[in-house]
Amino acid sequence: MMSSGEHAPLWADTVRGLAHRVLGPVAESIRFAGSAARDGAREYAYEARDGVLTVAATDGVSASVALHHYLREHCGMSVGWDTVLPLRVTSFPDAPLRHASARVREGYYFNFCTFSYTMPYWDWADWEREIDWMALHGITMPLAVTGHEAVLHAAYSLLGLDDDRIRGFLGGPGYLPFQYMGCLDDFAGPLSSSWIESHRELGARILDRERAFGMTPVLPAFTGHVPREIASTARAGRRQWQGFETWVLDPADPLYERIGAEITRAQIKLFGTDHLYAADPFIEMIPIDADPAFPGAVASATLAGLRAADPDAVWLMQAWPFSYQRDFWTEDRVIAFLDAISDDRMLVADLWAEHDPLWGRFDGFSGKPWLWCALLNFGGRTDPAADLRGVPEGIDAALASPSPPAGLGLSMEATRNNPVVFELVTDQLWNRVPDLDAWLDAFVTQRYGGQGTAGLRAAWRGLLDTVYGAQGVRIAPDQFPGVLTTNPSYERTPDVSRALWYRPAVLAQAWERMIEVAEQDPGLLDGPLGHDLVETGIAYMARAADRLYLDVVESAGDPERVARFLKVFEDLDRMLACRPEYTFQHWEAKALSWAAGPADREVLRDNARRIITVWGTVDSPLLDDYAGRHWAGLVGGYYRDRWELWARGLTRGLAGDPAAETELRERLRERAETFLRDGAAPARPGDLAAESRRLLAAYAGAREAEDGR
Structure with a gap:
């Protein structure tokens, strides 16, 4: 006892x-x-x-x-x-x-992007619930960037910049993590003084709670990215990221180490330290000097700045550049970079290990301790998909390797989607999963508190055989282009076949079993069943939209088929409106809750609308719809309107009239500007079980009838 x-x-x-x-x-x-x-x-x-x-x-x-x-x-x-x-x-x-x-020492959590795509507008109640989730699931090493803007403001004030210039450099609140990574500055802002102060307090509260559980938070560090005023009098170079230009210091300039130290000192003063710092000086940008030795010089200067303020500093770096720009990051370059840092001063996060593991390619990261991480979700896209069986296999292989990971992590760009995947990863912090089917049965029983077990287990077996059986599938925005959230074009036809590797009838059966449980026990819809029912509905309706889109193209824009295609958007929108978190209004309201005045309100509204649609400017297609969401107000409004504009000119577009594409681009730009100005109409919530049943009958039933002909 x-x-x-x-x-x-x-x-x-x-x-x-x-x-x-x-x-x-x-x-x-x-x-x-x-x-x-x-x-x-x-x-x-x-x-x-x-x-x-x-x-x-x-x-x-x-x-x-x-x-x-x-x-x-x-x-x-x-x-x-x-x-x-x-x-x-x-x-x-x-x-x-x-x-x-525990099987491993550490459970890592978050990606810089998560703080833009999921929680930019969270308050303490949201964070308290999230930190509880983290503790219950074994997270010991969370990335913590909330409030870092206060650190940068303090450091650059000491370096002589005035308040207006610093807040302009920081940009809009919804984009701050990209500023911290050095991807952009001076965009979608300025940042208000009230935001800086309120989030300094919120960041401190988050860190206090994480540390009280015994977690070791990872704080941001200097990447070399500086304001133009500083770059103009220093050794610096310009970089481009997705159409945004920024300035980065040459590591040979003494300012690199000095600014890194000033930022670290300001951070320790405001937030304390656990000696772990995250910095990604390259992330998705080629170094400004092609000399193979240059990345090593950046590594040395980055760590020198950290150690000048904190002699015990350890640098955590995401290995994402080695995957994203693998043509540049040859094995020799990566090893030279890693070898510039002693093994006890660096921790490497293998960010997309469930799909593109790098630990084998670089021999366990040249002796550095490293983390096996699951990325899966890009931008907060809401299509449910994963290779569920591949997750335990990938983790077991890593742990059995000569250089096993020091921890497992979740590095998704956004949370609140595909929860089964993230539960599966965190479970393996403590337990091996030798039998996925048995694990899934237990997951289902526990997720719904033992209610509706037989029907829900059958439903999840169907999901495992369909959307969660994506073996070998690259689940990324550039390879998973469902038409619902794709910007229309006559010149670029989405390859919708990539998103369908399973039999739709099996998914329809899984969906129906979930609906039956919801009809028998409506109280379950307030919890996880409501979320899962919406995700399953999205999965089926997204592929229905793909199929009806092809019908429109094959019929050269037959009006009846166009109407059927556009009705998918309207019908799905009604179902999405049944859950607040699947509405655009929920997102925007959270953003506006931080407004301290009219000007602040305008910036917050713009950021909330911009990042999930055009992302950057209305004239740049580079990140358009990257963070596309199946949300009420977007699906039945913004997305539907775009495809209606496309349908109007389809005959000319299919005939190869070059003016048709030009005119469509202009109409789409105008539609984006309208959305940024006016937003979306309020969603009208309904009964989720009834709406789901209606869609199943209308679309799965129609498909069965067509397939039977």
Whole structure:
């Protein structure tokens, strides 16, 4: 039998607070105790007897994982992003003593982009819920960039720039993470003083809570990117990223190290430090000097700036450039870059390891400790898709390699989509998954609290055989072009076949089983079932739109087929409106909640509308629709209107009239400007089960009739 011990560990109150938020009053029957780590391993033990749950752990995150594992294994309930809390647990069933050790030391979380595509407008309530999720799922090393604008403002003030210039350089709040990565500046702003102050406070609160759990946050660091005023008097070069021009210092200029140190000192003063810093001086931009030794010089200057302010600094770098620009980043260049830093001063995140693992290509990153990460989602796109079976195989292979990863991570560009994938990755921080089918059955039971189990398990087996069976599929915006969120063209025809590697009838059956459970138990729609029902509906309707688009093209714009195609947008929009998080209004309202005045309101409104549509300027196609979302207000409004404009000129376009494409581009530019000015009409929520049933009958039934002819 476990003993709760005489002295509660420092993290006990923090984990107790989580337990109360998750469970309500029954959390009073949990006892927490500390335990000594063996060889630095994270461990826990739990036992339940006579209605009392006792948890002993090496740290707060491990204690939180223990609580979650107990709830899953003995209460049949898990806590996801969409779970209604508190859980319906009134007492703790007896459970024998269980000990567990983590398979890896660290659980990494986030990508710089996540802070633009998911949580740019979150408040403390959102963050508290997210940090609880992180702790319950074993996240020990979160990237933490909220409030970094206050650091940059303080550092550049010391370097002589005035307030207006610094806020202009920082740009719009929705784009700040791209500013931190050195991709852009002076765009979609300026940033307000009230935003800087409020997010300095929010960032500090986030860090306090993460550290209270025993997490080790990773803070941003200098990438060499500077304002034009500084670049004009220094050794610097210009870089281009997706049409944006920025200035970056030459590492040979002493200013590189000096500014890096000033930023790090300002950050330590405002937020403290855990000695981990994230910087990606190249990310998606070729170095300004082609000399093979130049990246190593950048590495040395980056670390020198960090160590001048923090002698214990360790640099975490995303390996994304080595994948994204592999023609430049040859093996020799990568190894020369990595070898410029001692092994104990760098941690490498293999960002897209579930699809394009780099650890084998670069021999475990030349001896550097590294993290196996799953990226999966680009820009927050809402099509559900993944190679679910490939995830455990990829992780097991990495852990069995001569240079295994120090941790596993989630580096998605956006969250709140494909939750099954991210649950599968975090589970493997503690447990191997040798049988995916058994794991999936347990996941389904726990996700819905044991309700509707038979029907929902059957539904998920159908999803595993369809959208989650994407073996070998490159799930990225450039290779997954469903027409719903694609900007129309007569010259560029979307290859919609890439998004269909399964039988639609199997997906329709899975969708119907979910609908049946929702009809039998409508209360489940408030939780994860509502989210999953929408995602499954999106998956089916997106492919229905692809098929009807091809019908329109093959019929040379037959009016009846055009009407059928456009109706998909209207019908899907009605279903999406049933869940607030699938509405454009929800996103915009969160943005405007931070407005401190009319000017601030205009910037926030513009950022919220711009990044999920044109991304940059209306005249640049480079990132147009990159963050395309299946959201009410966008699907039935913005996206539908674009395809209607396309249909009007289709006859001329198919005939090869070059003026047709020019005119279409102008009309689409005008439509984008209208959206940036006016936004989307308010969504009218309805009954999700009824709307889903209506779409299934209209589209799956119609397809069966056509296939039967």
